[in-house]
Amino acid sequence: MKVLVPVKRVIDYNMKAKVKSDGSGVDLANVKMSMNPFDEIAVEEAIRLREVGKAEEIVAVSVGVKQAQETLRTALAMGADRAILVIASDDVHTDIEPLAVAKILKAIVDEQQPGLVLCGKQAIDNDMNATGQMLSALLGWSQATFASELSVDGDSAVVTREVDGGLQTIKVKIPAVVTVDLRLNEPRYASLPNIMKAKKKPLDEKTAADLGVDVAPRLEIVKTSEPAARQAGEMVPDVDTLVAKLKEKGLV
Amino acid sequence: MDFELPDDAAALIETTRKMVSDLMPHEPEFQKTGKVPAAVRKVFRDNGFFSLAFREENGGMGLGMLEICCIQAELAHLPVQFWADVKSSQGPQTKIIEDFGTEAQRQATLPAVIAGDLVMAFCLSEPHCGSDVSAIRTRAERTGDGWRLNGYKTYVSNGIKAGQAVVAAYTDRSKGARDGISLFLVPADAPGYKLAGILELMGHHTPGVAELAFDDVDLPAEALIGEEGKGLSYLMHGLNAGRLAIAGTSLGMGEMALEEARRYAHERPAFGGTLSDFQAVQHMLADMATEMRAARLLMLDAAWRYDRGEVSRSLCAMAKLFCSETACRTVDTALQIFGGAGYVRGQRVERLYRDVRVTRIYEGASEIQKNTIAREMLRD
Numbered sequence: 098m099k100v101l102v103p104v105k106r107v108i109d110y111n112m113k114a115k116v117k118s119d120g121s122g123v124d125l126a127n128v129k130m131s132m133n134p135f136d137e138i139a140v141e142e143a144i145r146l147r148e149v150g151k152a153e154e155i156v157a158v159s160v161g162v163k164q165a166q167e168t169l170r171t172a173l174a175m176g177a178d179r180a181i182l183v184i185a186s187d188d189v190h191t192d193i194e195p196l197a198v199a200k201i202l203k204a205i206v207d208e209q210q211p212g213l214v215l216c217g218k219q220a221i222d223n224d225m226n227a228t229g230q231m232l233s234a235l236l237g238w239s240q241a242t243f244a245s246e247l248s249v250d251g252d253s254a255v256v257t258r259e260v261d262g263g264l265q266t267i268k269v270k271i272p273a274v275v276t277v278d279l280r281l282n283e284p285r286y287a288s289l290p291n292i293m294k295a296k297k298k299p300l301d302e303k304t305a306a307d308l309g310v311d312v313a314p315r316l317e318i319v320k321t322s323e324p325a326a327r328q329a330g331e332m333v334p335d336v337d338t339l340v341a342k343l344k345e346k347g348l349v
Numbered sequence: 350m351d352f353e354l355p356d357d358a359a360a361l362i363e364t365t366r367k368m369v370s371d372l373m374p375h376e377p378e379f380q381k382t383g384k385v386p387a388a389v390r391k392v393f394r395d396n397g398f399f400s401l402a403f404r405e406e407n408g409g410m411g412l413g414m415l416e417i418c419c420i421q422a423e424l425a426h427l428p429v430q431f432w433a434d435v436k437s438s439q440g441p442q443t444k445i446i447e448d449f450g451t452e453a454q455r456q457a458t459l460p461a462v463i464a465g466d467l468v469m470a471f472c473l474s475e476p477h478c479g480s481d482v483s484a485i486r487t488r489a490e491r492t493g494d495g496w497r498l499n500g501y502k503t504y505v506s507n508g509i510k511a512g513q514a515v516v517a518a519y520t521d522r523s524k525g526a527r528d529g530i531s532l533f534l535v536p537a538d539a540p541g542y543k544l545a546g547i548l549e550l551m552g553h554h555t556p557g558v559a560e561l562a563f564d565d566v567d568l569p570a571e572a573l574i575g576e577e578g579k580g581l582s583y584l585m586h587g588l589n590a591g592r593l594a595i596a597g598t599s600l601g602m603g604e605m606a607l608e609e610a611r612r613y614a615h616e617r618p619a620f621g622g623t624l625s626d627f628q629a630v631q632h633m634l635a636d637m638a639t640e641m642r643a644a645r646l647l648m649l650d651a652a653w654r655y656d657r658g659e660v661s662r663s664l665c666a667m668a669k670l671f672c673s674e675t676a677c678r679t680v681d682t683a684l685q686i687f688g689g690a691g692y693v694r695g696q697r698v699e700r701l702y703r704d705v706r707v708t709r710i711y712e713g714a715s716e717i718q719k720n721t722i723a724r725e726m727l728r729d
């Protein structure tokens with residue numbers, strides 16, 4: 098079975114996001130970018146499937162700017178076999194919307210014929226949580242979202258999902274789209290020798306136009322603003338004052 | 350002119366930085382027990398850190414000094430004991446075997462070093478001589494079919510657990526250091542090889558450096574590394590790389606101290622504000638940052654040229670001299686910014702203060718680096 102893992106280049110989770118002065122979005126010029134952490138978990142899971150003999154080949158795919166090559170190199174260094182970059186913009190500030198990404202991924206799936214698509218449940222930049230679901234709808238495949246456990250057996254996959262009420266276990270038919278949650282695994286590091294070897298692995302480049310997908314945005318961002326600054330706290334001299342203050346504010 | 354690191358180097362450094370920051374939480378436990386947690390060694394072993402310096406045909410990554418120095422600077426944020434074995438896998442002891450050893454010597458050592466299973470020692474310094482290599486007294490005499498080694502070595506890093514040692518000895522004193530010193534590969538289990546003592550140190554203080562005694566150690570002819578009498582030239586061969594690596598070590602320690610001081614100055618309340626409100630402290634931080642930046646650029650330049658084959662003794666000496674001296678000043682100022690808290694055991698700057706000091710001494714003391722720089726300048 099071939100596993101396709103879409104990976105997104107996002108602002109590094111350690112970076113403090115700053116809004117551009119014109120409010121048009123988050124400033125990404127000269128900011129450290131990394132692979133979306135949920136996608137790292139998806140790559141790791143694909144590698145584990147290969148390690149237990151349930152997958153033969155892992156193809157990583159990224160949609161976005163040319164610089165997403167680095168993100169794909171990380172996936173290759175972690176253990177993906179080859180990569181496909183779909184260039185859909187030349188501006189690092191353009192975020193391709195989930196529907197456009199899902200259409201591009203559908204074209205890639207049609208071409209690559211994977212048995213499983215493993216996506217992150219959402220990207221940490223815009224938190225859309227939509228691409229995997231849209232892709233499964235476009236493909237007419239089963240979907241299992243928010244996976245915290247996954248096992249593949251023959252032509253079905255058993256997925257434990259993290260839902261509001263607790264854990265739900267479902268069985269889906271393969272081919273399927275599975276989106277992964279935080280607790281599925283702990284991704285390995287890309288080892289230093291594998292980082293060097295990743296340079297020699299194949300990385301194909303295409304454009305959204307090659308795949309006939311229109312990536313023009315359908316949403317208009319009206320304004321992006323920083324969250325309100327936290328008010329400074331107040332120091333109280335003793336516990337009695339603390340309790341009195343809390344009562345005053347109706348908190349106890 | 351392009352000051353950006355090459356993509357490969359940037360990717361390796363980035364990954365190393367991530368691992369180092371994940372390993373940092375092990376520091377308090379280590380400070381308490383003095384023992385390196387097993388998880389630390391596992392990360393280095395699993396991720397190829399013992400293979401950095403070796404050529405690809407020998408199972409290594411074949412990295413250049415630019416990458417090695419930058420990786421070393423990241424590792425140096427962690428306590429020395431965490432990465433001492435990694436550093437020794439890139440030391441002269443392994444490089445000399447790789448470059449001048451026989452196939453049998455390479456097979457006996459390199460695969461095990463790369464796997465993280467073998468630590469090797471480098472034995473040059475003796476109780477009465479360090480900078481003056483020509484004064485060593487250890488000697489090897491020919492026997493019927495090999496050599497008999499006698500002598501005493503000190504300050505041997507990793508000497509306590511080393512499985513193999515590269516030992517410098519006179520094979521013909523009448524020829525002087527230039528043509529009379531040879532190197533030998535000596536297994537730690539050879540009869541007559543003795544761990545004679547342990548010197549506890551100011552920094553790196555566990556487990557200490559070893560004193561090794563060689564009493565009538567009989568070695569086969571194949572223990573000789575390369576050619577007889579070429580020892581000094583083999584030692585000189587690795588000199589520049591060794592100095593660059595110490596530039597990296599000290600750089601990383603200084604940069605870590607700078608970051609600690611910056612953070613602390615921001616947080617520490619004083620006189621109704623924080624330390625960072627005072628211009629005196631701001632100027633300290635500005636000086637530290639400027640000097641550390643200069644140190645980094647000097648190291649990058651020397652390492653980059655080294656990898657291009659433009660090996661300059663003088664540039665490598667300058668990088669080692671300036672990085673180590675600057676790092677010591679920076680760590681000292683950082684401790685000043687911490688005040689009493691910086692003098693407390695368990696505090697990171699206190700650890701750095703003890704650890705960084707030796708970078709001005711080993712791999713050629715600062716004075717020796719200056720001798721080298723001046724000699725190159727005045728040579729006509």
Ligand SMILES: Cc1cc2nc3c(=O)[nH]c(=O)nc-3n(C[C@H](O)[C@H](O)[C@H](O)COP(=O)(O)OP(=O)(O)OC[C@H]3O[C@@H](n4cnc5c(N)ncnc54)[C@H](O)[C@@H]3O)c2cc1C
Pocket residue numbers: 470471472473474477478479480481503504505506507550553558707710711712713714715716717720
């Ligand atoms: C933690 C640690 C680990 C070490 N690991 C190893 C190891 O693994 N293997 C090994 O062989 N050695 C090792 N050494 C030894 C180290 O290489 C020596 O300490 C170093 O070479 C200096 O020699 P020395 O200590 O004998 O000082 P000396 O040579 O006695 O020098 C003392 C002082 O005099 C100065 N001086 C000496 N000669 C001159 C000169 N010509 N002009 C101006 N000033 C001069 C020096 O700069 C220094 O300041 C280690 C040392 C330490 C502290």
